[in-house]
Each structure stands twice: as structure tokens, then as C-alpha cells.
Amino acid sequence: MQVQALAKELHYEPNQTAIFFQQKKTFTIGIVLPELSEAFFSAAISGIEDTANKHNYMVLLGQSHDDESREKKIVEIMKNHRVDGLLVSITKNTADYSHFEMLKHYDIPVVFFDRIPNLTDIHYVACNMQSGTLQAVSLLLEQGHRVIGMINGPEKLIASQQRTSGYQQALQKRRLKFDASLVVSSDLTKEGTRVAMQQLLAHKRKVTAVVAFNDYVSQDAVQYALEQHLEINKDITFVSYANLPLSSYMAYPPIASVEQYPYQQGQKATEILLELLAAPDKTDTFHKITLDSRLVLAPGR
Amino acid sequence: MQVQALAKELHYEPNQTAIFFQQKKTFTIGIVLPELSEAFFSAAISGIEDTANKHNYMVLLGQSHDDESREKKIVEIMKNHRVDGLLVSITKNTADYSHFEMLKHYDIPVVFFDRIPNLTDIHYVACNMQSGTLQAVSLLLEQGHRVIGMINGPEKLIASQQRTSGYQQALQKRRLKFDASLVVSSDLTKEGTRVAMQQLLAHKRKVTAVVAFNDYVSQDAVQYALEQHLEINKDITFVSYANLPLSSYMAYPPIASVEQYPYQQGQKATEILLELLAAPDKTDTFHKITLDSRLVLAPGR
DNA sequence: AAAATTTACGCAACCGTTTGTGTTTACTTT
DNA sequence: AAAGTAAACACAAACGGTTGCGTAAATTTT
DSSP: OHHHHHHHHTTOOOOHHHHHHHHTOOSEEEEEESOTTSHHHHHHHHHHHHHHHHTTOEEEEEEOTTOHHHHHHHHHHHHHTTOSEEEEOOOSSOOOOHHHHGGGGGTOOEEEESSOOSOSSOEEEEEEHHHHHHHHHHHHHHTTOOSEEEEEOOTTSHHHHHHHHHHHHHHHHTTOOOOGGGEEEOOSSHHHHHHHHHHHHTSSSOOOEEEESSHHHHHHHHHHHHHTTOOBTTTBEEEEESOOGGGGGBSSOOSEEEEOOHHHHHHHHHHHHHHHHHSOSOOSSOOEEEEEOEEEEOTTO | OHHHHHHHHTTOOOOHHHHHHHHTOOOEEEEEESOTTSHHHHHHHHHHHHHHHHTTOEEEEEEOTTOHHHHHHHHHHHHHTTOSEEEEOOOSSOOOOHHHHGGGGGTOOEEEESSOOSOSSOEEEEEEHHHHHHHHHHHHHHTTOOSEEEEEOOTTSHHHHHHHHHHHHHHHHTTOOOOGGGEEEOOSSHHHHHHHHHHHHTSSSOOOEEEESSHHHHHHHHHHHHHTTOOBTTTBEEEEESOOGGGGGBSSOOSEEEEOOHHHHHHHHHHHHHHHHHSOSOOSSOOEEEEEOEEEEOTTO
């Protein structure tokens, strides 16, 4: 009792690094994601940070810039910094998952979000693009469009497969048949998207609507269409994904956009990670959370 | 020599937390900034991260969301986590700087960037808005505009004062006289900007051009002008700040935007901080770096 | 008031490195 | 081959907490 008083008297403050060391715990979680400048990820971070801070955890940040080797390096450094756990959204190129497997030997749990690897024994939170795509294509069909192009992302991304699947499902519901040549791939660069759009416009059937991989792809495609002297929302209509806050300022925003709930994904992924950290033994049952995406009409539609 | 070999043999890996503890150094720097979703800050982070990683430092992130009490809390937690140093861009409301002063007792150096407090004994990197504003207003004057409105930010921000000063200077160079009622303030919310724009349009002289505080403000002002049935770039022309990457997709992008070099600011601030960490004794001379802002014409202008 | 119980505190050991000193071993020099 | 020098390693102390144990002090019980 007297020592407590004296401690206060002398403004004693414990040395956290000593505590971290002794407790083998740093109250830090690492975030590894591709690109902070994408609105989706900065929103996700807010969800992560808010949840982490609520439980007195801090977040260590690392951007992979969609470069696999950089992703590996960041994971390595974070491992060395002894983060308690990791939240990861993988690169669009990541094919080798050894740097994540390796973490198991160090008892560092990983929860993936949004861009998740194609593995079975992992924890993840993702947004199923199928439901949103189904709604998007259905909307276009209702409006009378019959030749609907899709600019998809890299084929190995699960999110790309889900988009294709949602597209097919919408057609199926109306007993329409699926034409695989209407689904083209973009590497998500401006140039890649322009090539993809060119393919669609060169299709033997006249494409009157396009489902674009995201709002950025949508805008690049719009730009290309304008250069080909097409009139947006008359000759050709766009629907996309992400629902960027800036879309209301855009010259030709998509008529609707599929919301992917970045904040919620970040929040949920963090909650799962914190749960794993609290009960380190029961790491054998895997959390696989899938939120449904949802189509949001542009204001005024 | 033999022990080295054996170490490799057994895959020995040093425990970083023990090293941190022993060395009284965590190789971590904290970043405190208002809002990641603003393109300016996510670009700044990239500059910070790249520089930090190059020197084997990691970054701890904290968003204040422009809330002073949250800023204080983040600084407190980061202090406890024993970051080696801090990079800070303050809240637009921060008036009390005690949470930063306090860090001196813990030998945690702070380098401010972009949004810097009005103190003399600090390190900072900022971008002088005066030069860019001078260029912006000069451009408008060259184009024949004589009644140029300015939607400025909160008056106590140094960046706002610099904008006003640049505006005045441009007029002075041409021997034109300054009309203070043409400079109005916005709190940077959509509503605040609309009110500001309303004031300008109600001015007794007909405003034909507007210098907006940033690209977001510019777009809100554009929206209001459209609602008033003004034709953009004919009845009224806009110039703004930030040079958002998305501006090329916007319906009515400003004809020019003042670049504030977020990546470079982040980079430079980090370099200074690392230098302070390397030479902890000579902390008495303060680094005050000011980059010049520069007007960038919209593509095709 | 004596015994039993609770609370407070002092003391060591430990976590895994770094640093410094001392000792041994190996290699050079003459 | 003896002496001198360099390299390699072993050992202890320290960083600042936590944990557990033993003892002293304060409190409660009978």
C-alpha cells in the first residue's frame, strides 16, 4: 500500500517494452494490404483501427503495393517485430503462401480480409461478390439490356470468379444463355482496362451495358467509350463496384455500384483476430465469414 | 566461429522484443494524422513508409479523425508503446499542444508535417501555399478574370493565411487592389462550402472565377454553381489545391490545381526524424523545411 | 491476550539479448 | 621452439518488469 502511494508520488510509469518482453506480447497487430490510396482499404483500416484501439491494441502498417516480394518482406519484418497477430489482404499476384504458412511456427495468427488466398485452413472475412453481381446484372436486364459485357479482374482472384458466377446466375434466372466471350479480363491498369473495353466494343453483338470490376476500372472504360464517340447512358451504360464517395462528383458515374462494406470487413476481421489472441489454443476451428455485397443505386436513380 | 555455425544449424532467430528492451529502442515510428481517406494523407504515408522501411523502421498508425481528444489519446498510447519518434499532422482544431510538449520529457522527437502547430521550437516540413496561390491567381488574371473569389479554410490554419497572402500578392504585382469581401471561409464541410459559395455569388461584383481551398471544396462549390444554373468554365471558372488523382474523371475538374507534394513531405519528414534519432543530442537546432507548392494545369489545358 | 488468518512487503529467479572482462586457443613473428 | 599477437569463446552483469515464495506486519477470530 505504501509502495503504491510512493509510486504515484514519483510519477512512476512502467516501461512497456519490458512488459512486452516479459509477457511475450506486444499488443500490436500488423496490417498488410496492397494500396492505402484505394478508398476501399483506407475505409477498412478505419474499421481495424477503431476496433483495435478499443481493446488497447495498436496497428503496424505495411503496404505491399501489389508486389508479392514486398509482401513477403513486410510479413518477415512484422514477424520480427513480434506482432501478436496479422490482418492481411493479399496482393493480386500472390501465388505462393509460404510466408503465411511460416507464421504458424511462430504462433502468430493471421486473419485475411477481402483479398483472400485460395486455401482451406485459414481464417478470413470477405465480401461475396456474387450476390451484388447478381443484383447488378438483374438491374441491367430489367432495364432491357440483353448484351451485357463484363470487365473482370485477374482470373485467379476469388472475387473475379464470384463476379462471373453472379453474372451467370442472373442470366440463368431469366433462362438466358451465357456467352463467355462477353466476359473479358483486365489487369486493372488503365491500359489493361482500355484493351478490355476495346474487346467488348469489337464484339459481334452490340454491347449496351458493362459491369466493370470497380469504380476505377469503370471510369477508365468510360473514358475509352467517350473516345469512341459513344454516349454514356444511351449507347452504353455502366455498373460497377466499390461505391466510391467521390462518385457523385464524377462526370459519368455508374448508374449503380456494388457496396463491399470495407469498414465492416475490417471491424469483423479484427474482432476475430482479437478472439484468437484471447484463446490461443482453439486455433483449429477456422473462422470463415462472408458478408453479402449489395447493389446501391447512384443518387437520383 | 563455431557458435555462428551452430546458430545457423539450429535456425536460431534472435528475439526482437528482448533486443528492443535491451537497446531501449523499438525501431518503430508513430504516425498521427487526421484522416487516411484523404488522398493527401495516404500519399504522405507512402512517402513515410518507404523511407522508414528503407532504414528498417516500421510505422505505427493512428487516425485522429480531426478530434483533438482522440489525438491526445493516440499520442499517449504511442508514448507507452515506446515509439522512437513521432510524425504528426495535427487536427484542424488542435489548440492545446501539451500532449506534444510532454514528449520532450521522454526524449521522443516529433516532426510535424503539413498541418503544423503554431509554435517556434518544433521540427516541421510543410508546403507553402503562398507560391502556388500566387501562380493560381496570376493564371486567372492572365485569362482576364478581374473579380476572383476565394473559398478559404479555417482562418487559424497557417495554410489558410498563406493562401490569402498569395492571393493578395498576385493582385499587388499587377497593381490591382484587394477586396477582402471576396475571400470567404468554409469549415470544409459540404454545407459550409455551399454557404461560402452562396456568399460569393451574392457579391455585388460578378465573380467569374473561384480559388477553392482544395479539390473537395472545389467540387462542392461546382455542384452549388450548377444548381444556380451557372455554366462552368464560361460563367465561372475554378482553380483549387491538392491535384487529386481522380480529378481527371470528374465532371468539372478545376482548370488547374496546386500540388502540395504529399509523398515528398512524408519522405522529408521521415528523413529528418531518422536523423534526429541517429543524433539524439543535437536536438536543439530545429529543422524547418518549407517546400514550395506549384500550380499544375489540368491535362489538356 | 493468544492464536489464526489475512495482507503487505522484501527477495530471488527469470525473460533473451548486449556489453565487457577474462581465459583459452590458434596463429604469427623472430 | 619460444614469445607475442590475434581470434574465439565462456561467463557475469545489466536492462525493467513479473511471478512465486518466505517472512513480517496488520487484522481478525476464539
